[in-house]
Amino acid sequence: MQQPLSPSLTAFAPAGHPLVRVEHLSRVISTRSQKTVILRDVTFSVPERSLFAINGPSGSGKSTLLNMLTGVDRPTSGRVIFGNEELGGRSENALARWRGQHVGVIFQFFQLVPTLTAAENVLLALELGKGGGLPKRDWRKRAQECLETVGLSAFARRLPSELSGGQQQRVAIARALANNPPVLIADEPTGNLDSRMAHEVFATLAGLTQQGKTVIYVTHDRELAARAQARIGLLDGCIVEQQGANALLVSSMEVGR
Ligand SMILES: Nc1ncnc2c1ncn2[C@@H]1O[C@H](COP(=O)(O)OP(=O)(O)O)[C@@H](O)[C@H]1O
Ligand SMILES: [Mg+2]
Numbered sequence: 001m002q003q004p005l006s007p008s009l010t011a012f013a014p015a016g017h018p019l020v021r022v023e024h025l026s027r028v029i030s031t032r033s034q035k036t037v038i039l040r041d042v043t044f045s046v047p048e049r050s051l052f053a054i055n056g057p058s059g060s061g062k063s064t065l066l067n068m069l070t071g072v073d074r075p076t077s078g079r080v081i082f083g084n085e086e087l088g089g090r091s092e093n094a095l096a097r098w099r100g101q102h103v104g105v106i107f108q109f110f111q112l113v114p115t116l117t118a119a120e121n122v123l124l125a126l127e128l129g130k131g132g133g134l135p136k137r138d139w140r141k142r143a144q145e146c147l148e149t150v151g152l153s154a155f156a157r158r159l160p161s162e163l164s165g166g167q168q169q170r171v172a173i174a175r176a177l178a179n180n181p182p183v184l185i186a187d188e189p190t191g192n193l194d195s196r197m198a199h200e201v202f203a204t205l206a207g208l209t210q211q212g213k214t215v216i217y218v219t220h221d222r223e224l225a226a227r228a229q230a231r232i233g234l235l236d237g238c239i240v241e242q243q244g245a246n247a248l249l250v251s252s253m254e255v256g257r
Pocket of ligand 2: 062064
């Protein structure tokens with residue numbers, strides 16, 4: 001007879017169950033004279049605890065899609081379902097609150113506050129996100145733990161200008177982890193780094209799936225996309241390739257029609 005999995009093992013069970021489901025999502029920008037379709041009938045899902053890539057050339061709609069996933073921008077039609085919750089139909093305030101609890105965002109250009117140390121940048125996120133429910137007296141310890149997770153506990157008191165680009169991006173990852181969100185979303189996280197630092201940052205992000213996080217990253221780099229466990233490829237706002245993402249494909253012949 002099979003032994004039941006211990007809770008600690010089930011926590012690290014292979015990824016598979018969809019955490020985010022995107023259904024028939026479209027984004028159209030209309031001006032008086034024309035309509036521009038930026039995303040067209042995009043359907044896919046992100047398996048829980050996976051390293052998930054959104055790949056495609058510049059202008060293919062990757063950042064627009066990320067903004068729909070974080071609720072920063074609203075789709076023209078279709079829906080985003082996160083766990084069992086649908087994002088549509090919420091007020092801006094409700095969405096901002098939801099985002100603070102569920103998603104940590106990482107940007108290409110780090111966006112650290114230059115006058116705050118590494119630890120203070122993480123603490124600021126805790127203050128803005130109310131510590132993800134953690135009592136205030138534990139926030140400093142939490143900030144230090146987040147820096148430790150990204151291998152920077154010895155750099156807590158440094159200003160961003162005293163850190164390398166790769167280290168700054170790892171502080172940004174620590175900040176994204178601060179309120180303990182289940183999902184991290186990164187837009188071209190290594191796009192501003194040389195290859196050694198890019199490797200360091202990518203390895204840090206990939207390692208977070210071992211701690212139960214789902215990591216969604218955007219990249220125009222096919223090689224970096226191929227290292228994900230599941231992915232979609234966008235071209236002109238349509239999904240033209242996928243792996244492990246249950247995506248609805250549009251043949252690249254049809255794109256642009
Ligand atoms: N607010 C907007 N108004 C008009 N066009 C936009 C807007 N946002 C994005 N676009 C266009 O949509 C396309 C996709 O943009 P984006 O999502 O930034 O692509 P990517 O991140 O893949 O480079 C681009 O052609 C871009 O110019
Ligand atoms: Mg972009």
